[in-house]
Amino acid sequence: xxxxxxxxxxxxxxxxxxKSIKCExxxxxxxxxxxxxxxxxxxxxxxxxxxxxxxxxxxxxNRFSPKSPDKAHLNLHINSLELGDSAVYFCASSxxxxxxxxxxxxxxxxxxxx
Amino acid sequence: AQSVTQLDSQVPVFEEAPVExxxxxxxSVSVYLFWxxxxxxxxxxxxxxxxxxxTLVKGINGFEAEFNKSQTSFxxxxxxxxxxxxxxxxxxxxxxxxGGKLIFGQGTELSVKP
Numbered sequence: 001x002x003x004x005x006x007x008x009x010x011x012x013x014x015x016x017x018x019k020s021i022k023c024e025x026x027x028x029x030x031x032x033x034x035x036x037x038x039x040x041x042x043x044x045x046x047x048x049x050x051x052x053x054x055x056x057x058x059x060x061x062n063r064f065s066p067k068s069p070d071k072a073h074l075n076l077h078i079n080s081l082e083l084g085d086s087a088v089y090f091c092a093s094s095x096x097x098x099x100x101x102x103x104x105x106x107x108x109x110x111x112x113x114x
Numbered sequence: 115a116q117s118v119t120q121l122d123s124q125v126p127v128f129e130e131a132p133v134e135x136x137x138x139x140x141x142s143v144s145v146y147l148f149w150x151x152x153x154x155x156x157x158x159x160x161x162x163x164x165x166x167x168x169t170l171v172k173g174i175n176g177f178e179a180e181f182n183k184s185q186t187s188f189x190x191x192x193x194x195x196x197x198x199x200x201x202x203x204x205x206x207x208x209x210x211x212x213g214g215k216l217i218f219g220q221g222t223e224l225s226v227k228p
Binding site: 035056090096097102103 | 160213
């Protein structure tokens with residue numbers, strides 16, 4: 001059973017479109033995250049949620065809107081896609097948000113905006 | 115603010131040779147330290163972590179790392195590498211009660227040659 005699963009794995013779309021990425025974790029963790037990995041493989045946090053509440057919003061454009069319907073799910077909706085949004089997006093989860101709990105990552109969603 | 119620097123972007127080694135991947139961090143407060151590995155087209159997996167206590171920590175797949183507070187370093191080592199260790203390695207730090215946010219280094223690509 002996959003612990004953190006994201007769909008879709010690949011997403012190719014045109015500029016200006018709106019798209020969503022879904023994430024689910026079956027680890028019973030309280031905290032979920034979205035990270036962005038750019039073309040140089042640099043990873044940066046976008047958001048984190050603890051028990052459905054937003055706790056980190058790392059100066060991400062408001063075209064990106066996370067939604068957590070329950071603590072096992074954290075979806076990412078992106079409006080008006082731009083070329084610069086092309087990247088790999090990783091969902092992750094951890095038990096707690098104190099910083100000492102390792103993150104468990106999904107396999108990523110490769111978004112290509114043309 | 116915290117930052118992480120991985121001193122080598124690429125490390126080529128021959129199979130069965132020892133390897134060290136270097137990581138330095140900057141922080142005015144105590145940090146937790148992590149090494150993650152990313153195999154091609156996959157998410158990140160935890161190799162090892164330092165939270166407190168013994169400065170030498172052992173992880174999966176024969177890797178270990180040593181926390182050096184005076185040098186603000188957390189170098190990763192393996193005495194004998196295998197072809198299967200070829201991957202991207204990320205050093206990361208987090209700080210207590212900052213929402214579980216991980217700050218990553220730029221990554222080191224380890225390439226093991228036969």
